[in-house]
Amino acid sequence: MADKIDMTRKWNWPIWAGFLVAVGGLVSYTFFARFPITPDFPWANLLLFSTLLAVRNFIAVRSSARSSLRSRFFFSRFLVTKFFYVLHQVPLSSQAPRVGEKAPEFTLVDPNGKPVALADLLSGSKAVVLIFYRGFW
């Protein structure tokens, strides 16, 4: 009777390998951003991520007891929801300069440490595009 119950838990590596690749798909945006169609919306990442998540869920369904299914799916859903939530967490910027207003003057340093003022940029040019970005850190 005792030899029928195996109490050792097997390491179910395919689930975790698939899961890690799915996370990779989620965070590999900087790689896919090199290609013209992906910087605006991370299609490649989402496709990779959702395919692997589907595979992972399929394995989970096959191997798990019914009672734990909900918690397994909950985690996948949590990740997807969190992903879109983070993307949309952008401050409103209601006080940002509007069309027709004077652009606030500034002086900042360029990569060589040289000060550059907005007035410098505007002199001798038709227009200036300011691109505020999150940074590479």
Added chain:
Amino acid sequence: MRSFQQRRSDFDARGIRIVGISVDPPEINRRQSQKLGYSFPLLSDPKAEVIRRYDVLHPGAGPKGADIARPAEFLIDSSGMVRWVNLTENIAVRARPEQVLDAFNQIGSAGQ
């Protein structure tokens, strides 16, 4: 910004300058410009003073809860007036160079 670099000649032809602004220090900007082949300047605003002045601060969104800039683009004409603004609602969606070039072309046709 990669797409802006790719369309750099179209901006040059119209006399439009491109600059990037972030909290990154000049050393990082120098390295990134070389690595990514950007020929327009990346300006440093480490204390986010100008970023605050333009109300494009994203508080606590940087490493270790640092304040950084949210993605935003402004087109400013030679008189210093804002002519076009793009404030994205999704950090994955940024302005495309064509949008800025279109906005600039419209200023030209409206002013004549």
